[in-house]
Amino acid sequence: MRHTSELSTARWRKSSYSNTNGGACVEIADHFPGLVPVRDSKATDGPALVIPATAWTAFVQTLKG
Numbered sequence: 001m002r003h004t005s006e007l008s009t010a011r012w013r014k015s016s017y018s019n020t021n022g023g024a025c026v027e028i029a030d031h032f033p034g035l036v037p038v039r040d041s042k043a044t045d046g047p048a049l050v051i052p053a054t055a056w057t058a059f060v061q062t063l064k065g
Contacts, residue, residue, distance in 0.1 A: 007037055007048055014041055
């Protein structure tokens, strides 16, 4: 991914564990092969991090462990 403008068409989703109380949540976007875009759900116009999918998978597995 060369430009953040490529995220302009991203479909963002929150975790199924998120609540509707405006808590501290992140959103991720699917369908970016090999990458996982991540952003703050409270700052949807703010920056996004683009993380290699392998690193994201390791992060999630660590949280689940």
